[in-house]
Amino acid sequence: MAAANQCKQPYIITLGPTGGVMMHLADQATPTELRLKGAPGGKTYVGPEGDPPGGAQDREVVSFDGRVLILRWMDSEVQGRYGTMVYVRCPAEGAKRPHAKPKAKPKAAPKPIQPPVQGAPPPAR
Numbered sequence: 512m513a514a515a516n517q518c519k520q521p522y523i524i525t526l527g528p529t530g531g532v533m534m535h536l537a538d539q540a541t542p543t544e545l546r547l548k549g550a551p552g553g554k555t556y557v558g559p560e561g562d563p564p565g566g567a568q569d570r571e572v573v574s575f576d577g578r579v580l581i582l583r584w585m586d587s588e589v590q591g592r593y594g595t596m597v598y599v600r601c602p603a604e605g606a607k608r609p610h611a612k613p614k615a616k617p618k619a620a621p622k623p624i625q626p627p628v629q630g631a632p633p634p635a636r
Contacts, residue, residue, distance in 0.1 A: 524598070538589075570584050579598070581598075
């Protein structure tokens with residue numbers, strides 16, 4: 512995955528002073544503490560505290576599996592400029608990167624059994 516190749520230049524998401532997460536809002540140079548916001552229909556958003564879920568500064572959590580986080584900006588103009596954000600949890604510094612599992616070699620097809628030649632005499636006993 513292309514995002515995993517960016518571990519040399521990570522975007523670090525840290526814990527905020529009051530329990531949120533520190534991330535940048537669109538076009539802001541310094542990170543802001545953001546909150547997870549639940550909404551009807553099982554949707555989750557990340558954005559400034561106090562704004563309703565799905566507000567213009569929020570990002571919708573499209574997917575999170577514990578390693579890969581995908582966020583989509585709610586403001587269509589910001590979404591058009593930044594696109595969907597994909598964050599991948601990098602291995603700890605100094606940790607070995609997991610190697611891709613080698614692909615199993617396909618088993619060779621068994622050799623076909625030669626059918627008996629038609630009209631040949633039966634084998635001797």
